[in-house]
Amino acid sequence: MSDNSVAFIQSELKSVKENCEKKVKDSKLVACVPAMVRVVLEQTQHKSIVVCLMFPDKYPDATILIELKSKTLSYKLLQGLTKVAEEEAKKYLGREQVLMVLKFIRNFIQENPLCVCSEEISFIKKDLLQDCDDIKLKQKLSQIILKVKKDQYFMNFKITIPDNYPFDQSSIEVADHNFPEPLTVNILAQANEIARRCVQPPLKKRPKDPPFEPKPAVRPVCEYMIRTCIKNYPAQKCPLCNEMALPENPQEIINEPNHEKFAERVYCGHTFHHGCLDIYMKTPPFTGGKKCPSCSNRIYHENWKVTPELAEARWAHQEARRRELDEVVDFLE
Ligand SMILES: [Zn+2]
Ligand SMILES: [Zn+2]
Structure with missing residues (x-):
């Protein structure tokens, strides 16, 4: 390394020590020596990057060497960010590059919160x-x-x-x-x-559960919205009559909850026609609760929230009433 380079770097390091934390928001200067400048940029616990900058032989006529590390941001993102930061450094050839590169990285994270x-x-x-x-x-x-x-x-x-x-x-x-x-x-x-x-x-909280830690939500939310719902419901058949639960043409959708072709989604995620489910829920056997014919999970639904005993009693009452009517009909014949 030439004497000019060494002198330039010494002077830049002095300026970095004085100005880094003042001029680059969210920065913490960890090391500032000729071998390397190391800075932690932490906007939030997850938006946290360790920036290592090293001076090449021909500095400042060559671009500063950049290495980014993060425990939370993805490797691919860090690779891309390193590349654009290197491009940014090229704008400052022949001049001090450290603070400019740090500001650039900090702003990139600030302006791209989805990182x-x-x-x-x-x-x-x-x-x-x-x-x-x-x-x-x-x-x-x-x-x-x-x-x-x-x-x-x-x-x-x-x-x-x-x-x-x-x-x-x-x-x-x-x-x-x-x-x-x-x-x-x-x-x-x-x-x-x-x-x-x-x-x-x-x-x-169950005693054996590990301590709770917040988890990223985007993936589970999208798996649910896309895979479980949007891509799935239009292809679902009513487990009772085996016909499509939703009409093929969305313009024929029934939004009236008591209509027999209204699509009812139950606890297990399967979709039934209201009419099919109503008959099924009110017909024995009731012991152990009614189960979904597709997945055998117990069916829980607001509209049919009755205990097996109550359903049984209702059924018996209806049967008695039907017999009475039958007798009346017999009598009329
Ligand atoms: Zn059906
Ligand atoms: Zn089911």
């Missing part, structure tokens, strides 16, 4: 979406916008990622859809419940 879920976003693109679907990232609003289709059905929804992700709760909103309204309300409530459970410990 905290970059790995989850790759998963959604790769494993959940198909060619007919669409995902857009609105970094300014910290939102992921999804448009998902299945046959003639579609649902457009957005997930808002809080600054302190994954510690604060993400929120999900449906912008537009052509699914049955009550089903959509149900899907959305469940999606927000999944997001809530990612950040709040369960009310009933």
Whole structure:
């Protein structure tokens, strides 16, 4: 390294020591010696990067060497960020580069808040979406916008990622859809419940459970919304009559809850026609509760919240009434 370089670096290090924490927001200077400058940039617990900068032989006429490390941000994101930061350093050839590069990295994270879920976003693109679907990232609003289709059905929804992700709760909103309204309300409530459970410990803690830690919500929420609901419901058959639970044409959807073709989603996630389910729930056997014919899980539903005993009693009462009527009919004959 030439004497000029050594002198230049000495002077730059002095300026870095004086100005780094003042001029680069959220920065902490850990090391500042000719061998390396090491700085921790931490905006939130998850938006945290260790930046290592090393001076090459021909510095400042060559670009400073950049290495980024993070326990929370993905490797792929760090690789991409390293590349754009190197490009940025080129703008300052012949001049001091350390603070400019640090500011650039800090601003990049600030302006791209969705970097905290970059790995989850790759998963959604790769494993959940198909060619007919669409995902857009609105970094300014910290939102992921999804448009998902299945046959003639579609649902457009957005997930808002809080600054302190994954510690604060993400929120999900449906912008537009052509699914049955009550089903959509149900899907959305469940999606927000999944997001809530990612950040709040369960009310009933079992003694053997490990201590609660907040979990990233984007992946489980999207798996539920896309795989379990949007891509699945339009293809589901009513487990009782084996016909499609939803009409093929969304314009024929029935939103009237007591209509016999109204699609009822029960606890296990299977969808029945209201009429089919009503008959099934009111017909014996009742012992052990009524079970879903598709998955054998007990059926829980607001509309049929009766104990097996009560269902049995109602059934007996109806039967007695039917016999009475039959007798009347016999008498008339
Ligand atoms: Zn049916
Ligand atoms: Zn089921």
